[in-house]
Amino acid sequence: xxLARDTWLVFQRQLLLMWRTPIWIAVGVVQPVFYLLLFAPxxxxxLIPMGATTYAEAYQIYVPGLLAVLxxxxxxxxxxxxxxxxxxxxxxxARVTPVSRLALLLGRALREVVALIAQAxxxxxxxxxxxxxxxxxxxxxxxxxxxxxxxxTSAISYGxxxxxxxDAAMAPVVNxxxxxxxxxxxxxxxxxxxxxxxxxxxxxxxxxxAVEGMRSLFSDHAGASVVWQxxxxxxxxxxxxxxxxxxxxxxxxx
Amino acid sequence: MIETKGLRKSYPSGKRGQTxxxxxxxxxxxxxxSEIFGxxxxxxxxxxxxxxxxATLIRPDGxxxxxxxxxxxxxxxxxxxxIGYVAQGGGTNDTVTAREELVLQARMYGSGKxxxxxxxxxxxxxxxxxxxxxxxxxTYSGGQRRRVDIALGVIHSPQVLFLDEPTVGxxxxxxxxxxxxxERLRTEGMTVVVTxxxxxxxxxxxxxxxxxxxxxxxxxxxxxxxxxxISGDVVLLGVTxxxxxxxxxxxxxxxxxxxxxxxxxxxxxxxxxxxxxxIPQLLRVLDGAGVxxxxxxxxxxxxxxVFLARTGRSIDQS
Numbered sequence: 001x002x003l004a005r006d007t008w009l010v011f012q013r014q015l016l017l018m019w020r021t022p023i024w025i026a027v028g029v030v031q032p033v034f035y036l037l038l039f040a041p042x043x044x045x046x047l048i049p050m051g052a053t054t055y056a057e058a059y060q061i062y063v064p065g066l067l068a069v070l071x072x073x074x075x076x077x078x079x080x081x082x083x084x085x086x087x088x089x090x091x092x093x094a095r096v097t098p099v100s101r102l103a104l105l106l107g108r109a110l111r112e113v114v115a116l117i118a119q120a121x122x123x124x125x126x127x128x129x130x131x132x133x134x135x136x137x138x139x140x141x142x143x144x145x146x147x148x149x150x151x152x153t154s155a156i157s158y159g160x161x162x163x164x165x166x167d168a169a170m171a172p173v174v175n176x177x178x179x180x181x182x183x184x185x186x187x188x189x190x191x192x193x194x195x196x197x198x199x200x201x202x203x204x205x206x207x208x209x210a211v212e213g214m215r216s217l218f219s220d221h222a223g224a225s226v227v228w229q230x231x232x233x234x235x236x237x238x239x240x241x242x243x244x245x246x247x248x249x250x251x252x253x254x
Numbered sequence: 255m256i257e258t259k260g261l262r263k264s265y266p267s268g269k270r271g272q273t274x275x276x277x278x279x280x281x282x283x284x285x286x287x288s289e290i291f292g293x294x295x296x297x298x299x300x301x302x303x304x305x306x307x308x309a310t311l312i313r314p315d316g317x318x319x320x321x322x323x324x325x326x327x328x329x330x331x332x333x334x335x336x337i338g339y340v341a342q343g344g345g346t347n348d349t350v351t352a353r354e355e356l357v358l359q360a361r362m363y364g365s366g367k368x369x370x371x372x373x374x375x376x377x378x379x380x381x382x383x384x385x386x387x388x389x390x391x392x393t394y395s396g397g398q399r400r401r402v403d404i405a406l407g408v409i410h411s412p413q414v415l416f417l418d419e420p421t422v423g424x425x426x427x428x429x430x431x432x433x434x435x436x437e438r439l440r441t442e443g444m445t446v447v448v449t450x451x452x453x454x455x456x457x458x459x460x461x462x463x464x465x466x467x468x469x470x471x472x473x474x475x476x477x478x479x480x481x482x483x484i485s486g487d488v489v490l491l492g493v494t495x496x497x498x499x500x501x502x503x504x505x506x507x508x509x510x511x512x513x514x515x516x517x518x519x520x521x522x523x524x525x526x527x528x529x530x531x532x533i534p535q536l537l538r539v540l541d542g543a544g545v546x547x548x549x550x551x552x553x554x555x556x557x558x559x560v561f562l563a564r565t566g567r568s569i570d571q572s
Contacts, residue, residue: 017350
């Protein structure tokens, strides 16, 4: 009960902060639109080897990957906002109160989840005129997967922000983590196009399973085993990431 | 109200954390209810680390402490409910208002919505914040911001308030305003612990002072008692750099002189029982040694003299 209440408190404050910085929202809306309008048209040709002959089919492959990469990158970069709060003493002020430490993490991560899901909805809606079709239940399941992804990557990012000895190290560390994850999960182009060795490496990347699960959902194969596998992998990793990060929120000095 | 025994904290330092810095090396305290207690010492003396340990922000490596009846190590949550803590840098968000911060703070301490509103109204009135309470925090002056910080620290009416360098960077008017707020909290029954490296702050504000150096308390008591331990008066002699050696040599054997310290290149601090009667004798001795001081000042000893006597350094030089 206290956890839910405290999480809601932190979450509300985070939403307010986002609302007071409209540039965040503007960037959040414009970015996915660019991806969809400036990059997707290249795909029809590029995805022919995958059997995509129409725009609708190309979007079915591309949109899930785009949504996943949005949540991976968006989540991993959210730690930067925590750096500012750490510097301003906001976290320390909260840590002197009896507020739940897990709530300090969850309230912030949920803000990020909500922002990323909102972006995902915008992209989905914009892709409809291009012929994307996806069943409502499948879509909800896909959003659940995305929400877990966003929660996991935000928790990791906050953890990194708390562990790093100085702020300047944040950008290179996050980039180094995010780049191989995104490339090896086939977010922009399916890993099936890659040579065999790359495909076997990708199978060790948990995000690969998430992206494959998303693609199955978007092509109406909710029963495919990769869907529950993806959900399971992501759920386990999310729990671990939240646990790690919450411990840092209660113990770190910065 | 606060009792500590042998409180210790060390940090790894150096490139691979192989060396250890002892930030706090065994601090024993006994702070009474409704007193303003000061930690006075140079930067890096371990004042902030001690305060952060008492505020449950960092875990001590050793020792024990009880704050308002709660055990620091066994019941940090109990300690948190009984204390308020205001960090040196505050902790407000630039884009939200004082009112919003106060409501959130009250709610983080467990108040319901209506109660948090009421506590916020009370705090706005008590700290005279109403005028700017609905402007974002980034628009506040240093003094306004500090008052908001302190109001946040006591929104839940704690028994103990910890303030880390409450007046650093404030102009004199804002400083005395902050002092007045702290005095008011004390008269309302709160126990207040402040850290400071300002001598006048320790002197003017604190009922009792612990002088801290290198992670240890080197002296403790009321500022009057501490100064009384130093002999009665201080005479400050201004001499040229060349003359300071011969002048010191000539004065050292004098029976009325208790101690002599070189201060900078061109002045000598003399500690003696009764400065007024000693000055004529001093001047005669100096005359005999061929030294004519440029200035002679008679001073009451300050807390810095206490620090100097215990550590051999001045607080400002450390």
